[in-house]
Amino acid sequence: MTMGTDPAATAVAVVEMACKGRFTEIERLFAPPLRALVDAEALRAAWTSVIGKRGPVAAIGEPVSEPARAGLVGVSVPVACERGELAVVVAVDHDGMLNDLRLAAATAPWAPPPYADPTRFDEHDVTVGDGPLAVTGTVSLPRGPGPRAGVVLLSGGGPFDRDATSGANKPLKDLAWGLAGRGVAVVRFDKVTHTHSGRVADTAGFTMADEYVPHAVAAVRLLQRQPGVDPARVFVLGHSMGGKAAPRVAAAEASVAGLVIMAGDTQPMHQAAVRVVRYLAALDPGPAMEAAVEAFTRQAAMVASPGLSPSTPAEALLFGWSAEYWLDLRGYDPVATAAALDKPMFILQGGRDYQVTVADDLSGWEAGLAHRPDVTIRVYDADDHLFFPGAGPSTPAEYEPPQHVDPAVVADIVEWLTPGSPPVR
Numbered sequence: 354m355t356m357g358t359d360p361a362a363t364a365v366a367v368v369e370m371a372c373k374g375r376f377t378e379i380e381r382l383f384a385p386p387l388r389a390l391v392d393a394e395a396l397r398a399a400w401t402s403v404i405g406k407r408g409p410v411a412a413i414g415e416p417v418s419e420p421a422r423a424g425l426v427g428v429s430v431p432v433a434c435e436r437g438e439l440a441v442v443v444a445v446d447h448d449g450m451l452n453d454l455r456l457a458a459a460t461a462p463w464a465p466p467p468y469a470d471p472t473r474f475d476e477h478d479v480t481v482g483d484g485p486l487a488v489t490g491t492v493s494l495p496r497g498p499g500p501r502a503g504v505v506l507l508s509g510g511g512p513f514d515r516d517a518t519s520g521a522n523k524p525l526k527d528l529a530w531g532l533a534g535r536g537v538a539v540v541r542f543d544k545v546t547h548t549h550s551g552r553v554a555d556t557a558g559f560t561m562a563d564e565y566v567p568h569a570v571a572a573v574r575l576l577q578r579q580p581g582v583d584p585a586r587v588f589v590l591g592h593s594m595g596g597k598a599a600p601r602v603a604a605a606e607a608s609v610a611g612l613v614i615m616a617g618d619t620q621p622m623h624q625a626a627v628r629v630v631r632y633l634a635a636l637d638p639g640p641a642m643e644a645a646v647e648a649f650t651r652q653a654a655m656v657a658s659p660g661l662s663p664s665t666p667a668e669a670l671l672f673g674w675s676a677e678y679w680l681d682l683r684g685y686d687p688v689a690t691a692a693a694l695d696k697p698m699f700i701l702q703g704g705r706d707y708q709v710t711v712a713d714d715l716s717g718w719e720a721g722l723a724h725r726p727d728v729t730i731r732v733y734d735a736d737d738h739l740f741f742p743g744a745g746p747s748t749p750a751e752y753e754p755p756q757h758v759d760p761a762v763v764a765d766i767v768e769w770l771t772p773g774s775p776p777v778r
Contacts, residue, residue, distance in 0.1 A: 490542025499581025509593030619717025
């Protein structure tokens with residue numbers, strides 16, 4: 354089946370096919386990386402679940418297109434249902450194939466968190482890195498004289514933009530504005546996998562180190578050159594996989610003053626993926642989730658196999674990531690890397706996080722670092738993976754409504770980076 358190369362028309366056609374239950378035809382439009390994650394039955398289950406909550410589709414709105422990342426066009430199609438709205442969000446390549454497909458709640462524009470005061474800082478765009486893989490970032494520079502501490506923000510796994518945008522939410526922008534309003538200089542940047550997805554896909558042997566370290570080191574050095582920033586007090590703050598990668602960045606750049614690790618995972622990722630999909634299957638049992646658990650378990654076994662080699666096809670592995678990527682991850686121990694650093698660390702964990710957990714991941718940091726007087730470990734009992742406060746078991750749907758990073762988290766990071774600074778209000 355050929356949809357042509359008009360991304361907006363492709364996106365609308367996908368919605369129309371979903372409304373008619375033609376999920377096998379949609380699956381034929383999946384590019385290989387997406388096909389490795391989702392099949393027609395999983396899509397049917399997701400669509401049925403979403404429509405079941407909102408009622409039958411009443412109208413399909415006008416698609417909105419914008420460049421998603423190199424070689425892709427992102428299209429959001431609003432869908433009005435009897436009891437609410439949603440958006441079908443796709444990323445379409447030049448061949449008209451789908452590289453991403455998400456069912457998202459209709460989103461309102463991001464609004465600053467109550468603790469952000471944009472009158473206290475200025476922002477300007479910068480280029481992070483050089484050569485064909487350079488990316489764009491934003492520096493948030495507090496007004497007034499320095500010298501002041503600075504922090505480089507690293508987002509989690511996936512092709513995130515500089516704000517770690519997820520629907521209506523921008524957790525890294527929350528952090529940047531919250532910190533900059535209280536005297537901490539911040540730089541955040543689009544990930545290389547966001548800006549140069551096509552080039553990265555064509556790069557043999559691309560690893561997690563390649564995904565994070567070069568741009569993070571470049572950002573540290575860039576922030577050290579900003580007016581009023583104390584070059585001896587530039588820290589790295591990583592969230593999720595960015596937290597896992599943060600010790601690697603500090604090992605590569607000796608001038609990093611210390612680390613803030615938010616929901617940094619220590620459990621091997623292939624094991625964590627199976628744990629998470631089983632958790633999600635328990636929340637929404639059925640044949641599609643059973644199939645997903647079976648597929649993840651099979652792919653995780655391939656990742657863990659002694660026979661994993663660069664010749665193992667990515668389609669047989671979790672998330673469609675290459676064997677080289679997984680071999681690098683298997684060989685990287687974030688706790689041991691952190692333990693070898695003579696740098697202070699602040700490790701934060703959400704108590705309700707089901708992706709990176711107290712039992713499976715924070716326990717690793719505690720075992721390797723709790724004896725260090727320069728390491729602070731803190732659990733925020735009400736917070737989920739994005740450090741959004743809530744109650745009850747955490748679910749993916751919890752991430753959809755507009756919300757902000759816990760103000761207590763921002764306050765504690767400010768205090769840790771700049772001891773004795775005025776409290777966050």
